[in-house]
Amino acid sequence: MTYDEARVQLIAWRDDYPDNPFESDRLLRKLLARYLDGVRLGDLERRASSFATAMTSVVGPAATRYEQREHLAEFTPYDGIGRRIDRVDFDPSYHVAGEAVWASGVVALSGEPGRAFEQATLLYLLSLEGEAGHACPATCTIGLARALRRRARAEVADRFLPALLEADYALADRGAQFLTEVQGGSDVGANACVAEPSDDGVTYLITGEKWFCSVADANQFFVTARVPGAVTGTAGLGSFVVPRELDGHPNGFALRRLKDKLGTRGLASGEIDFVGARAWPIGPLEEGFRTAVSVVLNTSRWMTSVGAAGIMRRAVIEARNFARHREAFGQPIERFAAVQLTLADMSVAADGALALVMALTDVEDRIDAQRATEDDVHWHRLLVNLVKYLTSRQATNVARDGIEVLGGNGTIEEFSVLPRLYRDAIVYESWEGTHNVLAAQVLNDLRRLPLLEVASARLRALVRGDVAGLNDGLTIALEGLARCRDDDEFATWHLREALDRLGYVGEAIYLADAGSPVAAYHLLVRTAPGYDGTTDVGLAERVEKLLAT
Ligand SMILES: Cc1cc2nc3c(=O)[nH]c(=O)nc-3n(C[C@H](O)[C@H](O)[C@H](O)COP(=O)(O)OP(=O)(O)OC[C@H]3O[C@@H](n4cnc5c(N)ncnc54)[C@H](O)[C@@H]3O)c2cc1C
Structure with missing residues (x-):
């Protein structure tokens, strides 16, 4: 192959990225149709489709520029005559993207209780570009607006809320x-x-x-x-x-x-x-801490999970398209079984994460609209911590696997969006709660509230017979968490594995429910194999020994 031919393949790979990543996202559209219908679904689809086009044509190219080191925000503490001004200045491209993001309504919809599906879909599309530059401010603004709407006295809400809900970026408070x-x-x-x-x-x-x-x-x-x-x-x-x-x-x-x-x-x-x-x-x-966690942090945890699902989808698109065009040893690399396995693992992780995130969005929607039952509130309490914990780790893994599929080119900033996705995904793992903190929160909640009973009822109701092992996987997952709840020593060493298992089984169940039994089975067998913590004797001693050397 000549140099020119190799470049033609790279051009073809880049051209394969869809102009409208909403229209081509079959699973997202199927999931939205599962939860919504009628006028609301139609409105959401139109809004999402229009934003998806703006993402590809405006936001993506802008983010590629303002995310580079030489164009990052600059801080000016004082004005010319020494007065403190504390100004932060951005590259103009940052504001070009901001106009499109705010105009999409992702933030302004916070003024209408129960628009979680709309907000999640828009933020997911934004995250396809590895765009945290506005995704984070939008999320923080949504959290603050919700706190003011739900918890503040009327005069405080009236003073601060309207500017936060403004859809015109130039006029909006962030x-x-x-x-x-x-x-x-x-x-x-x-x-x-x-x-x-x-x-x-x-x-x-x-x-x-x-x-x-x-x-x-x-x-x-x-x-x-x-x-x-x-x-x-x-x-x-x-x-x-x-x-x-x-x-x-x-x-x-x-x-x-x-x-x-x-x-x-x-x-x-x-x-x-x-x-x-x-x-x-x-x-x-x-009740300050309650407000901070139940409204502000939980909103961010949900949104971070949505963002993680978007990161994964983009990594999958890039890697699959690349594997189709890139040749090595005389054939497209997608013909190598090892590459196929990586791509399959990436795909089911992205799909499973999206299915679980939309299940979380469903309860977010009902809680925000004040339509939630007590069971919904319990389910949300478990899901919001579990899903943020699980999907943020999956996003890092999927972005890294995507980089591997692109080979050395995958590590180059200008070559693709993947380095940005990877760097952002690692941050997603820490902010809004580290893994251990979220896991500890789940354990604490399990001990006070009937969360496992609710989880069992909700998930069991969705399991059908078309995915082998799903029912048993769920039983083992629930037993593992029940044991953590009841046995301090066991929880000390096995909590995160037990959470992983419930998370992956949950993803598989929602994937099967969305009509993807093969993906559900692959996810199950690759990520949640039979696990029995009791057979791993001596773990505590081994860890102590390992850390002592
Ligand atoms: C890019 C970025 C932006 C951020 N923006 C904001 C922001 O706008 N506002 C804001 O308030 N915060 C922000 N954060 C901070 C973020 O919320 C914290 O980093 C996070 O809460 C963890 O706190 P820490 O960094 O102090 O880590 P630590 O609390 O010091 O934790 C260090 C490690 O110890 C573990 N650990 C801690 N306690 C336990 C325990 N009980 N059991 C087991 N393990 C434990 C943690 O899991 C972690 O692995 C941001 C972070 C990043 C990376």
């Missing part, structure tokens, strides 16, 4: 959420930031340092802070909204610097000092 401090992100109860009552009897003044502040350019910040007379731990935290500016001046905060990140580079993440920033409480002060 939201951020600041919980993490330098002494710990998982241990939010270690927050030392304080909120003192101001003399107006309504607002509070926040002082302290926040260590991980994504969307450092946001107009409104959701902030956790320790309230007067607070007990220690999370129970002593209030939730507040802090506007960036008051009367045209920075509202008691200083941005120290922007962080140089492995992934999600398109958006600005910084470190912020608050010194008497005026803040309005969201919900009762003593």
Whole structure:
């Protein structure tokens, strides 16, 4: 093959990417039709189709530019005569993408309770471009808007919500959420930031340092802070909204610097000092942590899972198309069994993740519309932590496998979107809750609430006989988690494996339910083989030995 012929193959590979990745996503469309119908489904399909075209023609090319190091956001702390301004400036391409993203309605729909499927579909399409630059700000804005809508007093919501719900990017306020401090992100109860009552009897003044502040350019910040007379731990935290500016001046905060990140580079993440920033409480002060987790963090966990599913879909598209065009040893590499197996594993992971994410979206939708039953709330509580944990790890694995299929070219930033997907996926694993923290949350919930009973009833009802092993797999998965719930020592060493198993079996069940029994079976046998923790004796001692050397 000549050099030119090789390049023709690469051009053909790039040309294969669909102009409209919504229209060509059969599983997504099938899943949407499973949960929705009539006018709502038609409206969603039109909205998604139009956004998908904008993704390929506008957002993707823009993201490719503003995600490169030389075009990242820049921080200007002072103006020309030394006044503090704390300005964050972006490459113009960032705002070009922002206009399309905000115009899609992904954020503005937060004003209409029960539009979770619309928001998830739009964010999924955005994530096909490995676009965290606006996906993260959109997610943070949706979380803050939901917190204001669901938990704030009317006058606080009236003051802050309208600008967050604006679909015109140039006019819209963007939201951020600041919980993490330098002494710990998982241990939010270690927050030392304080909120003192101001003399107006309504607002509070926040002082302290926040260590991980994504969307450092946001107009409104959701902030956790320790309230007067607070007990220690999370129970002593209030939730507040802090506007960036008051009367045209920075509202008691200083941005120290922007962080140089492995992934999600398109958006600005910084470190912020608050010194008497005026803040309005969201919900009762003593329920601050509940607001933070049940509304803000859970919204982000759901959205992060949606994003992970989008990352996987794109990696699969790139790798499958590449394998069709790329030749080695005289034939397209897709003819090699080893490549086929990798592609099959990637595909079922992406499909399974999407099916499970849409099951989560279904309960999100009902909860947001206040149509949820008590069982829905329990199911959501388990799913939101499990799905974020599982899909963020799958996304990293699938993006890495995609890079492997592209070979050395897969590691080159300009060659494909895959390096960006991979870098972002790793960040997705940590933010909004690390794996261990989410797993611990599930265990805690299992011990207090009938989550396993609800999971068993929901999943068992979907299992049909067309996928061998699915019923037994579910039984083993549920037994593993029940044992973790009842046996501390077992849970200490086997919780994550038990969660993996339920997650993969859950994906397989929803995939089978969506009419993909072969994919469901492949997923089951490749990711959730028979597992019995009792046979692995001496694990605790072995780990101790390994870590001692
Ligand atoms: C790019 C990026 C952007 C971010 N943006 C924001 C933001 O805008 N706002 C915000 O508030 N935060 C943000 N974060 C912070 C993120 O939420 C935290 O990194 C995360 O919560 C973990 O906290 P940590 O980094 O302090 O890790 P640590 O809490 O120090 O955890 C370190 C390790 O210890 C493990 N661990 C901790 N506790 C336990 C336990 N009990 N049992 C077992 N293992 C445990 C964790 O799983 C982890 O592997 C961002 C993070 C990143 C990477």
